[in-house]
Amino acid sequence: MSFSESFDPAQIRAALARSRDTGVDEVRAALASGVATLDAAAALISPAAGSMVEEIAALAHRATVERFGLTMQMFAPLYLSNECVCTCTYCGFSMGLDIRRKTLRIDEVAREAQTLGARGFRNILLVSAEHPKHVGVEYVAQCVRETKRRAPYVGLEIAAAEEADYRAYVDAGCDGVVLYQETYDPVVYAEHHLGGPKKRYAWRMDALARASRAGVRHLGVGALLGLGDWRFEALSLLAHARWLERHCWRSQINVSFPRINPAEGGFTPAHPVGVAELVRILCMFRLALPAAGLALSTRESPDLRDRLAPLGITHMSAGSSTEPGGYEHPGEAGEQFELEDRRSPADVASSLRALGYEPVFKDWESMRTPATVAPA
Amino acid sequence: MSDELIIGGRAFGSRLILGTGKFASNEAMSAAVAASETEMVTVAVRRVDLDAPSDPITAHLDRSKYLILANTSGAATADEAVRLARLARSAGLPPWIKVEVIPDPRYLMPDPIETLRACERLVADGFVVLPYIHADPVLAKRLEEAGAAAVMPLAAPIGSGRGLKMAAAIAIIIEQATVPVVVDAGLGVPSHAAAAMEMGADAVLVNTAIATATDSEAMARAFALGVRAGRMAYRAGRAPEYTAASASSPLTGFLAPIGH
Numbered sequence: 001m002s003f004s005e006s007f008d009p010a011q012i013r014a015a016l017a018r019s020r021d022t023g024v025d026e027v028r029a030a031l032a033s034g035v036a037t038l039d040a041a042a043a044l045i046s047p048a049a050g051s052m053v054e055e056i057a058a059l060a061h062r063a064t065v066e067r068f069g070l071t072m073q074m075f076a077p078l079y080l081s082n083e084c085v086c087t088c089t090y091c092g093f094s095m096g097l098d099i100r101r102k103t104l105r106i107d108e109v110a111r112e113a114q115t116l117g118a119r120g121f122r123n124i125l126l127v128s129a130e131h132p133k134h135v136g137v138e139y140v141a142q143c144v145r146e147t148k149r150r151a152p153y154v155g156l157e158i159a160a161a162e163e164a165d166y167r168a169y170v171d172a173g174c175d176g177v178v179l180y181q182e183t184y185d186p187v188v189y190a191e192h193h194l195g196g197p198k199k200r201y202a203w204r205m206d207a208l209a210r211a212s213r214a215g216v217r218h219l220g221v222g223a224l225l226g227l228g229d230w231r232f233e234a235l236s237l238l239a240h241a242r243w244l245e246r247h248c249w250r251s252q253i254n255v256s257f258p259r260i261n262p263a264e265g266g267f268t269p270a271h272p273v274g275v276a277e278l279v280r281i282l283c284m285f286r287l288a289l290p291a292a293g294l295a296l297s298t299r300e301s302p303d304l305r306d307r308l309a310p311l312g313i314t315h316m317s318a319g320s321s322t323e324p325g326g327y328e329h330p331g332e333a334g335e336q337f338e339l340e341d342r343r344s345p346a347d348v349a350s351s352l353r354a355l356g357y358e359p360v361f362k363d364w365e366s367m368r369t370p371a372t373v374a375p376a
Numbered sequence: 377m378s379d380e381l382i383i384g385g386r387a388f389g390s391r392l393i394l395g396t397g398k399f400a401s402n403e404a405m406s407a408a409v410a411a412s413e414t415e416m417v418t419v420a421v422r423r424v425d426l427d428a429p430s431d432p433i434t435a436h437l438d439r440s441k442y443l444i445l446a447n448t449s450g451a452a453t454a455d456e457a458v459r460l461a462r463l464a465r466s467a468g469l470p471p472w473i474k475v476e477v478i479p480d481p482r483y484l485m486p487d488p489i490e491t492l493r494a495c496e497r498l499v500a501d502g503f504v505v506l507p508y509i510h511a512d513p514v515l516a517k518r519l520e521e522a523g524a525a526a527v528m529p530l531a532a533p534i535g536s537g538r539g540l541k542m543a544a545a546i547a548i549i550i551e552q553a554t555v556p557v558v559v560d561a562g563l564g565v566p567s568h569a570a571a572a573m574e575m576g577a578d579a580v581l582v583n584t585a586i587a588t589a590t591d592s593e594a595m596a597r598a599f600a601l602g603v604r605a606g607r608m609a610y611r612a613g614r615a616p617e618y619t620a621a622s623a624s625s626p627l628t629g630f631l632a633p634i635g636h
Contacts, residue, residue: 065588067535069398122425152422217452245482250452252481291482356400365422365463367456 003209003243004202009185012235015039019046027052031059035288041238044284045231053280057311060283063290064312071358073293073315074345075123076116077157079324080104080143082334084129086196088182090224090260090267092322092336093129095196099334102324103134109143113150115327119319119345122362123153125178127322129336130159130198137165141172148173153364155218159197160207166214175364176218177211179204180256183227184236192227205240212248217367219244219251220295225278226260226269233257234281238288245289254293254315257281261299261337275304279311286312298341305341306351316359318348379611381579383556384472384504384525386443388415391573392603393445393558395583396433397423399592406436408586412596417442418474418581420449421460426467434469445506447474454493461498473498474528475507484534488515492522499523508560511542516549516557526555528581531572532562535584539568543575550576566595566602573606574614 019042027049030040043049044056081103082093092099104112109126116124124147128135140158147154155176156169166177181204183189189201198204208219221240223233234257241253259278260269273281285294295315296308305316321327323335343351349359380387393416399405409417417437424446425431437444446464451457454477461473475498477490491507492515498505504525509515511529519527529546532538540546541562550557556578563569569580582599589595 066537066584069584069587070400071398249482250479353401358399358401360423362425363420363423364450365426365460367451367459 002206003240003247004205006243007184007205007236007239009232009236012038012184012232012239015042016231016235019043022046022048024048024052031056031287035284038235038239041284041288042231042235044287045234045280049280050276053276053283056283056287057279060286060312061310063286064310064314067290068314070356071360072309072313072352073123073363074121074349074359074361075125075153075155075315075317076119076121076345077125077127077297077317077320077322078109078112078116078147079322079326079336080109080126080128080140080158081131081135082129082324082336083131083134084196085132086130086198087194088196088198089192089194090227090269091129092334097334100332102333103131103139104143104324106142106146108325108328110146110150112325112327113147117150120349120361121345122151123155123364124151125155125157125176125317127336128158130196132159132197135159137161137168141168144169144172144174148366152362152366155220157220160200160204161210163210163214166211166216170215170368173366173368174216175367176220176252176254177208177216178220178222178254178256179207179211180220180222180224180258181205181237181240182224184223184233184240185228188228208244209248212244212251217251218254218293219248220254220256222256222258224260225257225273225281226271229271230273230277230281234284238285241285241289241292245291252293253289253291254295255285255289256295256297257285258297258299261340279308282308282312298339299337301340302343302348302351305348306355309352309355309357316348316352318343319345379607381556383506388443388579390414390416390600390603391579391607392569392600393418393560393579393581394586394596395581396420396437397449397583398587400587402432402436404592405433405587408592408596409437409442411593411600412586413600415442416445418445418447418583419469421446421464421469422450424464424467424469426463443472444469445472445474446470447476447508448494449476449478451477451494452479452487452490453477454490454497457490457494458497458501461494461503462501465503471502472504473506475505486510486530488512491515492518495519495524496522506558511545511549513545513548513552517552520553520555524555526558526578527553528558528560530561531559531568534561536562537564537585538562539564540571540575543571546572546577547575566598568602569599570602570606570609573603574609576610579603 030043157178448457448460532541559572560581
């Protein structure tokens with residue numbers, strides 16, 4: 001059974017309802033159990049656990065150091081295109097918006113990758129809006145191949161795809177796929193995804209399992225915080241991540257919980273998520289999924305990023321641009337959303353060092369190239 | 377009397393091997409390596425910037441003092457492990473390879489089938505091969521037959537610091553081995569390392585327990601002492617273990633003179 005078939009929002013809501021009356025002792029029992037069940041995870045983000053944030057954060061910090069040491073993986077997004085056939089209420093690339101549209105040529109992709117390489121990055125996440133014509137499978141595969149010449153790790157954050165398409169990306173050198181469900185509430189999902197292929201909630205939900213079957217090694221799940229109730233989104237996201245851990249056991253699972261930032265559409269989130277809630281979500285994920293990578297982007301402020309680093313974050317972007325071509329020629333195309341952390345990669349790295357963390361720019365080697373299949 | 381560890385025809389004065397991951401900085405890593413008095417350190421090929429003229433990790437390790445044992449961390453198949461090993465060698469690292477073939481990113485358990493395949497190919501390719509394995513005595517023998525220079529069974533899940541959870545199986549591996557046995561992964565404190573050496577392990581490999589200690593340099597020194605103590609105890613020949621008390625001086629010795 002696929003995740004979309006097994007996922008029942010009513011079960012998530014029932015677990016959250018039970019957790020409303022959870023006491024401090026039950027939260028401690030949930031922690032002692034290794035946060036084994038959804039009820040235990042719900043206890044960690046329950047109202048009662050609100051008074052135990054420091055205690056939970058200390059455990060989250062310890063779990064992070066045990067698993068990942070005192071290191072931070074650094075990556076950078078490279079935007080390929082902001083041309084989009086989807087209408088999504090919160091996104092700066094949404095189809096109807098009057099922004100300057102651009103899809104990078106392959107030589108432009110190469111130059112952007114080169115610029116990022118010169119800044120130290122060896123882990124590049126190719127990002128694109130959804131446009132079957134301008135951003136087709138062969139184009140994306142070509143972009144992966146081109147980027148792979150400059151970075152040993154290439155990830156994709158693009159439209160949900162078929163298994164065969166993911167296989168083409170893997171063959172081109174794709175190491176990871178990031179695909180946020182945005183919201184796990186099907187009603188809220190329909191309210192915000194008004195047109196285009198992204199309307200298909202269940203098809204999107206099962207995309208990462210298709211990617212894993214195609215051989216993608218790293219799967220990134222996420223919820224866009226602000227669209228729905230934060231507790232519902234966090235617990236649903238955990239259920240998704242755990243389903244992937246069990247069914248796609250060969251793939252590393254990474255989790256993100258981006259908060260909505262102002263975008264071109266002037267969108268205001270119905271359920272804004274504060275820093276206190278963000279901290280509780282982060283700590284819950286670290287303790288419930290000790291092996292998962294947890295990523296934090298430049299959507300968050302420098303000060304907050306420094307403070308969240310020890311609580312469980314393992315991956316950070318830095319010096320990002322969210323417009324296609326934005327590293328070489330900033331300001332020539334529309335950006336997806338506004339960034340809070342505009343420090344240079346070198347500044348982010350030295351800030352991490354001051355916190356006692358080694359920023360790791362290279363942590364991957366191309367595992368699959370023609371040399372791999374050459375006879376011994 | 378000299379008590380060197382011999383692996384792949386090379387002698388090592390220390391029986392402690394260090395991993396280089398998870399440290400707060402490369403400076404902290406090289407300080408811990410020095411304090412441990414090790415002569416062999418393992419480095420993940422995937423972490424090394426093979427194109428960079430001065431890679432930040434290997435630049436912090438004096439090659440005249442330490443053998444750099446490249447490892448294939450990140451590989452999920454024999455093909456990938458072989459590729460990483462060859463990349464390391466062509467980048468100028470020694471032809472020594474710690475084979476890690478780990479398809480499971482969650483518990484980081486090695487794949488026995490792919491590990492054996494990778495070892496067969498890398499031995500044929502001229503590498504000194506040290507495979508990281510689950511504590512599986514039959515696999516250890518199979519790897520020996522395939523030409524492995526040592527076997528590296530795990531004590532407990534990697535990074536867990538839980539100690540010799542696999543002691544019963546490791547004891548069989550040690551008893552049967554004709555190549556050095558390096559207990560790798562899961563050792564959390566120097567007493568765990570000492571216990572492994574007391575059992576007769578030839579060496580231990582430690583990373584997380586040192587890298588994530590509050591004072592990694594002091595912890596490296598403590599592990600060096602633990603390994604030395606355990607080895608010394610093993611060579612001294614332990615006294616047998618009894619369930620009943622046994623006095624160190626005979627309680628009834630006085631009877632002898634009045635005996636018949």
